[in-house]
Amino acid sequence: MHLDRASLLRNLTLEEKAGLVSGADSWWTKAVDRLGIPAIMVSDGPHGLRTQTERRNGAYVGAVPAVCFPAGVALTASFDPSLAYEEGSRLGEEARGQRVHTVLGPAVNLKRSPLCGRNFEYLSEDPYLTGVMATAYVRGVQSQGIGVSLKHFAANNQETRRMSVDEHIDERTLRELYLAAFEMVVKEAHPWTVMCSYNRINGSYSSENAWLLDDVLRKEWGFDGVVMTDWGAMNDPVKARQASLDLEMPGPSPEHDKALVRAVREGKLPEATLDAAVERILAWIDKGLETAPCTYDREAHHAWAREAEAQCAVLLRNERHLLPLASFDRVLFVGPFARTPRYQGGGSSHIRPIKLDGALDFCAADWLPGWGDDGKTADPARLQAVLDAAPRYRAVVVFAGLPDAYESEGYDRTSLALPACQDALIDQVASVQSDTVVLLHVGSPVTMPWKDKVGAILNLYLGGEAVGSATVDLLTGKRIPSGKLPETFPLRLEDTPAYTDYGRGTHDAWYGERVFIGYRWYDDRKAGVLFPFGFGLSYTTFGLDGLELSSRTWSKGSTLEAKVRVTNLGSVAGSEVVQLYVGMAQSPVPRPPKELKGFRKVFLEPGESKVVSFVLDERSFAFWDVERHAWHAAKGTARILVGTSSRDLPLVAKVEVREEPRPVVVTDTTTIGDVIDSGWPYPRFDALLKKLAASYGIDSLDAAGEDAAMYRSWMLATPLHSLAVFAGVPYEQVLEALR
Ligand code: GLC
Numbered sequence: 001m002h003l004d005r006a007s008l009l010r011n012l013t014l015e016e017k018a019g020l021v022s023g024a025d026s027w028w029t030k031a032v033d034r035l036g037i038p039a040i041m042v043s044d045g046p047h048g049l050r051t052q053t054e055r056r057n058g059a060y061v062g063a064v065p066a067v068c069f070p071a072g073v074a075l076t077a078s079f080d081p082s083l084a085y086e087e088g089s090r091l092g093e094e095a096r097g098q099r100v101h102t103v104l105g106p107a108v109n110l111k112r113s114p115l116c117g118r119n120f121e122y123l124s125e126d127p128y129l130t131g132v133m134a135t136a137y138v139r140g141v142q143s144q145g146i147g148v149s150l151k152h153f154a155a156n157n158q159e160t161r162r163m164s165v166d167e168h169i170d171e172r173t174l175r176e177l178y179l180a181a182f183e184m185v186v187k188e189a190h191p192w193t194v195m196c197s198y199n200r201i202n203g204s205y206s207s208e209n210a211w212l213l214d215d216v217l218r219k220e221w222g223f224d225g226v227v228m229t230d231w232g233a234m235n236d237p238v239k240a241r242q243a244s245l246d247l248e249m250p251g252p253s254p255e256h257d258k259a260l261v262r263a264v265r266e267g268k269l270p271e272a273t274l275d276a277a278v279e280r281i282l283a284w285i286d287k288g289l290e291t292a293p294c295t296y297d298r299e300a301h302h303a304w305a306r307e308a309e310a311q312c313a314v315l316l317r318n319e320r321h322l323l324p325l326a327s328f329d330r331v332l333f334v335g336p337f338a339r340t341p342r343y344q345g346g347g348s349s350h351i352r353p354i355k356l357d358g359a360l361d362f363c364a365a366d367w368l369p370g371w372g373d374d375g376k377t378a379d380p381a382r383l384q385a386v387l388d389a390a391p392r393y394r395a396v397v398v399f400a401g402l403p404d405a406y407e408s409e410g411y412d413r414t415s416l417a418l419p420a421c422q423d424a425l426i427d428q429v430a431s432v433q434s435d436t437v438v439l440l441h442v443g444s445p446v447t448m449p450w451k452d453k454v455g456a457i458l459n460l461y462l463g464g465e466a467v468g469s470a471t472v473d474l475l476t477g478k479r480i481p482s483g484k485l486p487e488t489f490p491l492r493l494e495d496t497p498a499y500t501d502y503g504r505g506t507h508d509a510w511y512g513e514r515v516f517i518g519y520r521w522y523d524d525r526k527a528g529v530l531f532p533f534g535f536g537l538s539y540t541t542f543g544l545d546g547l548e549l550s551s552r553t554w555s556k557g558s559t560l561e562a563k564v565r566v567t568n569l570g571s572v573a574g575s576e577v578v579q580l581y582v583g584m585a586q587s588p589v590p591r592p593p594k595e596l597k598g599f600r601k602v603f604l605e606p607g608e609s610k611v612v613s614f615v616l617d618e619r620s621f622a623f624w625d626v627e628r629h630a631w632h633a634a635k636g637t638a639r640i641l642v643g644t645s646s647r648d649l650p651l652v653a654k655v656e657v658r659e660e661p662r663p664v665v666v667t668d669t670t671t672i673g674d675v676i677d678s679g680w681p682y683p684r685f686d687a688l689l690k691k692l693a694a695s696y697g698i699d700s701l702d703a704a705g706e707d708a709a710m711y712r713s714w715m716l717a718t719p720l721h722s723l724a725v726f727a728g729v730p731y732e733q734v735l736e737a738l739r
Contacts, residue, residue, distance in 0.1 A: 001289055005282045008035055009275055017278045018260040021241070023251030026060055026231070027052060029285070030251065040285050042149065042249075043098065045091060046105025046121060046137075047071045047344065047464065048351035051098045066094055067301040067465060068344050068353040072107060073443055074312040074461035076123040077483040077536070079577040080601045081136035083308055088140025088148075090304060093296045095146040101288040102147035102193060105349075106134045108181045109156045109197075111444070111487050112517055113502040115413045117159040120345035120443020120462050124486035125518025125533065127177050128596045131184030138189035145291030147192030147284065150185055152230055154178055154212060156197035159412045160503045163232070166200040169511040172589070174201075175624035176515050179216065186221045192284055193226040196245060198233045205235040210243035218244055226284040231348075238263045246277040298354050306357070306466035310479035311575070313470065314459040315537040316489075322435055322455040324477030324539060325395060328363045334370040334386050334425070335399035341460075342375075342401050342441040343467045347409020357468035359399070363476075366393070371421040375403035378421035386425060390433040395455075397475065398426055401441025412503045416447045416493050426450045439471060445489040448530060459483075477539060482575035482601070484536035484645070488518050491530050497521035519646045520592035532647040534579050534596070540570025540606065544578065547642055547651040555658040556633065560616045564642050564651060568604035575603045576644055580614045582621060584657070586636035588677070589623055594641055594649075616640075621657050627665070635659035635679070666720065666738055668731055673716035675738065684737035689715070692727040 012020070016032055024030045024039055031039035044050040048068040052060035069075070069087050078084075095103050107118065111125040123130040134150070141148045155167045155178045169178060185191060194217065196206040206212055207229050217223045228247040234240060237248065237256035248256060263269035315323070325331060339358045344350055360367055370386045372379050390396050400422045406413060417423065430436045430453035440446065440459040451457065458474060458481065460467055473479040490496050497513040516524050519533035543566070550561040566578050578601075583594035598614035618633050625632035638657050643649035661679030664670060672692075675685060693700050696711045703711070723729040 003037065003282055003286045003289070005279060005286065008037060008282060009279060011035055012278065014261055014264060014271070015257070017274055018257040020281055021246060021260070021274070021277050022248040022253040022257060025252070026250040029247070029281070037282070038285065038289070040101035040288060041099065042102045042104055043095065043100040044105070044348050044351075045103040046107055046349060047075070047087070048353070049091065049094045049098060049100065049103070050348070050351045051100055063352040064098060065352050065354050066098075067298060067305055068351050069305050070309050070312045070464040071120045071344055071349075071443060071462040072123050073120050073486060074309065074463050075137075076129060076133045076486040077314050077461055078308070078312045078601070079129070079484050079486075079599050080311060081132055083311055084133045084136040085140035086304065087308060088137040089143055090296075090301050092141040092144025092146040093294060094301070095141070096144055096291060096294045097296050099293050100146065101285070101291075102149055103141055104149045104151065104195065106137050106148065107151050108134045108185065109152055109154070110177055110181070110517065112157040113412075113496055113498045114416060114445040114487065114490065115493070115503055116157060116444070117408050117410060117412045118345070118347065119487075120407055121349050121409070123181075125488060126486070126596050127180035129486055129599070130181035132599075134181060134185045135189045138185055138191050142189070142192065145288060147288060149193040149195040149228060150182060150191040151195035152197035153182055153194050153206060153217070153227075154197055155201050156199055158503060158509065159410055160505060161507065163198040164200070164507065166203060166508045167511070168202060168508060170514060172624045172626050173511055173514045177517065183221055186217065186223045191225060192287055193228055194223065195228050195230055196233060198230050205233070207233045207235055207245050208239035208243045214244040224280070226280050238269050241269060241273050241277055244276070246280050302354055302466055305464045306469045306473070309460070309463035309467050309470035310473050312461060312463060312483050313474055313481050314461070314483035314485055314535075315481035316457040316459055316531055316535070317451065317454065318456045318537055318539075320455065322395070322437065323458070323475065325475050327476075328365040330394040331365050332386075332389055332393040332396045333360060333365045333367040333399065334396060334429070336369055336373050336375060337399035337401055337439075337441050338367055338397075341399065341467050341471075342404065342462060343464055344462050345407050345409070345443050346404055349409070353465035355465060357466045357470075359468040359471045362469045362472040365397070370398070370425050371419070375401070376419035376421065378424065383421070383425055383428070387428055387432060390429050393433065395435040395437060396429055396433045397437045397439060398429065399439050399441065400426065401439075402443065402446065407443045413444070414503065416445060416490070418446050423449055427453060430454045437475075441467070445487060445530075447492070451530065459485075477572070480539045480572060480574040481536065482538060482577070484534050484577045485531055486533070488522055488529050488533045489531040490522070491528055495522070495527055514590070516592060520595065523593040523646070532645055534577070535645040535647065536577070538574040538576065540568055540572045540574040542574075542576040542604070542644065543567045543569050544642065544644070544651055546611070547640070547653055549640065549653050549655065552654065553656045553658055554616070554621060554633070554638070556618060556660065560655065562598070562614045562616060562640055562642070562653070563611050565609050565611050566602055566604065567609040568606055571606050573603065573605045575601055577601045578612050579643060579646070581641040581646065581649060582616070583639045583641065584621070584634070584636050585639060587623065588634050591623060594639070594646070596646070633657050633659065664738070666735065668721035669719045671716065672718050672720070675720075676716070682738055685734070688723060688727065688729050688734060688737055691729060692718070692723060695727050
């Protein structure tokens, strides 16, 4: 059964149309019974369904139990798009079971700072990794005939003042970082809806930002779905529709509905504009009308969550092959998370799980709390009990991590530290027990002052409701860790890219770090980090060799293939993530030393080898050229770097990026260097250069001899209007030579 949208549009009254572009309540759109337009339901995600059906005093309360899958950052740490697809598909199945039409996720804002309260929900500091994983997730959800809402478009990169902060971001930074993942998902997975962010971007609220929503999202990227507001993000309902925003959530919003009717009647808003929004909303409703409800196996979803988390956890340290533990005999577990682990973040994504696996439910190990039940209060007696007991055990496993209150939607962290009581216990236990294992239940980076004192560190991130059983599988070696960090763990907060600006509580955020966030920042500064982007160990080891390129040159319109062989050198099976980065040796704009442009996760039996392949295209080499208003791969030498971490790239090959010369866009301040760099032949201009060279007493720009380098630099930096002064060549004559 499909809606006859054209007929409906003809028959809807103006008031009904204005009513349709705002919700009925927190989770439902409005129905128009007279015309058979049904209401549909949306529910949060992104890593589990938060469906609310119960009301108390008119307000929704609670949530229907649902499976809590690994949170966004954990799922991304798997570096496995097929896993993201599988999580999305199961989420879509559960949505069908709850008759939800659209799931509000994935959340693909970048981790500009490790302090962001919603980093657990976001995927990475890298736009390419974010885009690839989110594309797979969206395909998974929508494969079930369930929609998604790609959020929060755009630049919702902090929780501090999130509903009003003005994010001042230059266009190149927006394009290359904060919009790039949205672009990839829109173009490759066609999300049914996009959710605009609360914040302003360069002075304009996202909900009414015509450049963002209409010029970029719709006209450039071809998005034809529904744009809805984040909840309460509507600022001006008329301006929003003029910017091509469709649906205000939540509803109802009678004053805004009336404002729209008035605006149409007064000729301030063309009715056709309102009709376009209604048409897109009807088309969106229609997409899910034939999706059949289904029952799903919760236990099977829970079991899948356990397997998934085992592929997400990141092994950061494993001295003396301390892990896996052959058994839990004489092993001491420490910390309340061993019983009741932290497995998800706070805020709109916080769901009611089917059940929660604690590691101690799945193994027999001795246990001591070590600190307060709240995870952050020191308890001297409990600490002392651990210190007294630790030496008597073969190993101590500390279940550490950030308590719920430390990470949530609505506010940002102010420190990278774990609770002091946890740092203190870990440090002291490691002094009396060399085989100390630290498990981290965190949604974002933390500092680890005790890193070199402990034997092993396994980052579980926020691993979903099955994190406890997955932990036991990983500790015993039943499952082999294969995750990689989707974000840099910095040594200090002061080292982070946005430190001078982030979370200072101001009304404005100034992105002075530009495209240099995450590893882009630390690499550019050659700065040390605690653990680098893309890093993760295994219980086996791998070797890479045989990097081959299909060509040593690249030019616009072509693709280039890179192949590399990866071998399991150890005695147990495992998975490795081969990563490919590209760095330009020369560039007309400041560029990071390297950027992730490909990754492949591959499972290998002991001794097995496989060849993985990457295809590089223009976007592998290009930057956003603000002058051209386009992606542009400038000529130069590209370094293709392949390895298993952003800081372990043993295989390097060079590719010459060729660029078609083109006439330079001339102004009187264009420099001689710009003209030459354009590569366009200007024979008459060369004669003028000789005159300039002569004024310095040399015979050409490339003359050798003393001070030649100095004269050359002077000449290249000379703006065209200065040729009149230095070489007696008036600007008009210069222009003539450049025709
Ligand atoms: C929240 C969140 C958004 C969520 C929505 C509905 O404010 O920012 O991610 O989907 O409201 O709960």
